[in-house]
Amino acid sequence: MATPSYVPDPLIEGFLDELWSTKGLSDNTLSAYRSDLLHFDAYLQQRQLSLLAAGRDVIQDYLGLRYDNGAAKSSSARLLSSLRRFYGFLLIRQLIGDDPMALIASPKLPRKLPDTLSEADVEALLAEPDGDDTLEGRDKAMLELLYATGLRVTELVGLTLEQISLRQGLVRITGKGGKERLVPMGEVAIDVVSRYLKLQRAALLVAGQSDVLFPSSRGRMMTRQTFWYRIKLYAQRAGISKALSPHTLRHAFATHLLNHGADLRVVQLLLGHSSLSTTQIYTHVANARLQALHAEHHPRG
Template sequence: MATKKKAQQRGSTDLIKEFQDYLLVERGLSENSIFAYSYDIKKFLDYLQKFQKGKAVGVVTSDDIVAFLKQQQEMNISTRSRARELAALRQFFGYLRDEGRVKVNPADKVEPPEIRRTLPDYLTVDEIRSLFTVFDENDPYEIRDRAIFEMMYSSGLRISEACAMKMSDVDLDNLMIAVRGKGGRERLIPFGEQSKQVIDDYLTNSREVILKDRDSEYLFISKKGESLNRKSVWRLLKKYISRTGITKTVTPHTFRHSFATHLIENNADLRSVQELLGHLDIATTQIYTHMAASQLKEVHRKHHPRG
């Protein structure tokens, strides 16, 4: 019996290794993605061993996968994690089907758990204003920091997009920036006169001071004359938030949420906001309509006699 169990475990290990090779060579997935898939598949194979009497992979049914996901739910595994596990199983059995080891993919017929999208935090207009009053206008580094946060808020940039921005991406005369987003997709985004003044201040009174006698193609540069990295920007933001009375959790991405929410609150159409954010799917942008509606409900609750 022990010998049979060891043989099954060895077979599972070999199968996972083959699947890992497929994900790397055929799918070109990252090391982190391969690790996540492998972890979920191993969890399912262990489930078959312990709770399905060592059932062979080749005879697994949709009901087996449903039972596994139900057990995960009973163990308080999050909805998002269970959805990821199902996605991993679809990839795994899809690979086995293509290899001729199973006739059908049993995971295809399993409905994914519904993921409730939570509304992300954003800053109100008053909170944005209060944040932009805490910077020292005589410190070249704080002038730089105000400029990067101003650009992130005024144009809805991801932190990676702001850090990667080059001098050649900024058109101060026409108040436009070129942004390279996810997948290398480029989009043009306008910014306002107020943002131009902040960027001008940075270029005139800060950037050259930080660079000294060095050169850099990047717009926002570090003390070493290199492009700012995301961890540094996050650390700086925490410092400035601590100077305000803002108590909510604020991350660099909060500027992007605030940008989109304020546009929607001021009646910008959804398609335009989608284009400005660089979302491929408008469903991703629609969350900001929910955020705006949530804000309106709060105003009604606070100020209406029957709220």
């Protein structure tokens, strides 16, 4: 962060506290905002400026420096989002008179299609864990539930017993922004999770009682990094060579629903997207799949 004498502007933590208390943003999002603002603040201090004194020209100089250093468009777009939100916060608090971000345009980013798996790949992945083994039985239940519900990985690893109703076949999720949604599980996921609760969960609670639905081998809440490692392990064993991400099964859930005729707004509700435009990217994946099927099977494809 430039010099050992650097002292972060306290406005940054005040801004992040405000976001945490009013917007319910995830730790990862807050961490990204913090990183962006600290780097910008350090740059300003090197120029003997402050966050309150930074004008549009200074911000553009900083963006130009990042461009010269090879910063990716996606990284710059995230930085601009952080700065827009931060200076909007300062404007509302009347700590500045004008918004220096008002006339700064964001870089246009190509719409990136999410990585996903075919239905055959998903079947192979879900079949890989050994349902009779303690850890793999837990992982099998997690994978089945993830594909059946389209949860975010952070939502999955944080699930508690009270959030799931096997009798009703529903999972109650509090997602981004503190918004709650009910997601149906499906019969296969209900059966696999029921079996896991009967046969394996108690063996994982080595440290006593816990309300975590899928505890780690140490009886605590699993990290998303650990679960991501487990997904990659089963994908490798299943012979899946495609690039995967922690949200691969979430993407597959949405894409496969649309492939089978689900309404886009229903998929939006199930995924917990606040905007339909966020969900619409999956229609590109579904359309590409339909075009491929048409080309393969239609006599004049």
